[in-house]
Amino acid sequence: MEGILIGACIGVLLGTISGCTPGIHANTMAGILLGVHPALLILFGPSVFAAAVTATLVTHTFLDAVPSTFLGVPDPDTAIAVLPAHDLCMKGLGEEAVRIAALGSAAGAGFGLVLFPLFFYLLPPFQPYLDWWIGLLLLAVAGLLVIRSEAPEWAAAILAVSGVLGSFTMAYSHLSWQVLPGGSPLLLPLLTGLFGLPILLKGAEGTIPEQRFTEIRMNRREIAGSACAGTVAGAIVGWMPGFSNATANAVLASFISYTRQGRGYILATSAANTANAFLGIAALYALSRARNGAMAAVATEMLPPVLTLVSAGAIAAVIAYPLTILASKGSRYLVRVNVRRLNLSVIIFLVLLTAVVTGPFGLLVLLLATAIGMVPPLVSVQRVFCMGAIMVPIMIWSILGVPLF
Template sequence: MLLLSVLTGYTLGIFSGLVPGIHTNNFALMLVALSPIFMDWGIPPAYIAVAIVANSLSHSFHDIIPAIYLGAPNDDMALAVLPGHRLLLEGHGSEAIRLSALGSAGSVVVSLLLAVPLAFAFSILYPVLQSYLGWLLLLISIALIMTEKGEQVINQGSLVKYKYKAYALVLFLLTGILGTFAFRMESNMNPLIDIGSSSILLPLLSGLFGASQLIISLFSGSSIPPQKYSKMELPVKRIIRGVITGSAAGSVVAWLPGISSSIAAVLARLFIRSDFEKETVAEDEDFDEQMEGSKEFIIAVSGVNTANAIFGLFALAVIGKTRSGAMVAINEIIDAASLDQQFIILFLIVISLTAFLSYFSTIKIGNNIHRFLAKLDYSKICITVLAGLTLMSLLFTGLFGLMIFMISIPLGMSASFMKIRRSHAMGVILLPVILYFL
């Protein structure tokens, strides 16, 4: 029964990870809705919770694949589109998938090692951190803007760097204002299809990071070049740093209210020196450094998502707070107060088994999907995905969500024209959360 529950959640995670617009929360809510039927069949609530945990973890492995090959991110993988797309255009799409799988698998190991000490620490520090959360996010946002260097061109002058910082501030504020408006007016969403967990983040992030990149690719005549299988050429110290950075960021935000994996990815971005979002580079050495930074960032972002999925469970057990739709679903099936040591050990076994299966299936799919995509016209793929993102925004968030999606697209495209990092568009989440806590 335990193995069947793990395999069920693992399979659902593959599906939700590979299909843009389908989130792990959809299946978590579905399993909760069906739980009375399962219990009538003699299936204990613990095994339903096991399937939800396995689904959440499997999803965190596989959602990198559509983010890189289709440019269709969810709220967890939005920033991974940027370095992943660069590797894809260099013919290393499968390497990007393997790096992501390595980041997620490494994060599982690090998270399990940090679980007990972090659980003890946050049980004490949580009230203090919650009081200063707004100021902490404000400092992170300022650091994100101040580290913007812009396009490096000879003879630009010493003051040009402030121009790009100003551009970064403008993009941060504009997307932040849009995000604040969208979240406050989210009740105006009137989805044509109610999937139970519709969020305004779908049109916001699809427009800022997905559709905007696809439109630029269409107008620039981009295509998926022939892909080649290559070993992961990245220094061990960068791999370790990426895993630790992502795991640490993901584990921290899992305890805090109002903080998503996307914000943790922004935090991880500050510790990885790379201009992977720039369109041009001047010298081969700069290019090699940027490629290494891109690879390290993919590892870190993947580690963020997996660690966040794991530590969300510990946050539920230690402080009784839910930080994701999956944890809300588990809390409805199993009361947080009943999550004793035996349950935690059970979930750790489930996490380890699911991570083992997901690591190999992610690599297997990532190594072969380009053969299928190579038979298709890339411009038609872009148009199809664009149409899909537009349709999903309309179906799942209604006309209001479609309007937000359309407004988000030019803002996402503006980063390329201003020659600044597109990660500043994460103001769409950061600014509303800062205003909420301040």
């Protein structure tokens, strides 16, 4: 138990850093921990490394709402959620947005622990069937989103073009640099270009309004419904191969409108993000499949008892929730900051980070993704269709068996 507690504390620290730093993913911290694993083994024992990686992942799912809300910078796991969250921030309700995200992550952790035994014991025999049908599910979700859009032709076109870009990016990912440890470095320029830079480039003038918080403006039924929907989506994504939380974002968008039900969407995506972390542990132990970079790092060593990872994740969730609430209060220091200058600073930072982490190929992906991301508002189409960059490659892999990543 001592090793679990030490690992959880290390993970909470690293997850807080990665969650609050734009462009840094929990997978990066997992790679760093993998590099110092021999020292951790000597100092603390074998269980500390796995506990630290798990706690980092879970903590990151809580704190990543902070830069998404106040800076408008998307995290690869919650790309679409940046839209309603940043919108609330510009209305002076950024602290509420972060608190909603924290509540969603807490619900995702709780429900994820409840679903853990069900997934762990009952689903493995059905896995070969699930791997194939999930592609058809995504195809149905994409079709539903297109049909329900205000301009179906443009929606289908954006979905297809972004899908081509996503497939191209994943197929030629070997052309990018791999400076930082952790997988999928090209998700940074891909999703930043589709969801981050277009918002920052069109940023409003003036200053960030005074942030105020009185209460979370959602009733219990809305909270429960969004939390359940997010947990189910996150659990499915955490179990299925090749998926990321970005896929869960797109699936949730077919049920919860991020424009009309922004608060519910923030809560649901946060619940999905955290539930994904816990069900990814179940997939690692039940199927011997690593669903994310953090679990891949854990799998490089002899696996400790499953209770070690689950306990570390639960401890991290308990600590990360009040940390996220505390971080939300930092919005008060952003009052009267010039929006245009802030956006320009963030844009420069993201471009430089992309150049350093992924090199020239990453900059090309960022440029192409930004060009596509600028189109939806011009043709009255929701930006969710840019998620074709993630959905189309997974559909190709699932249905046709052609791996692109």
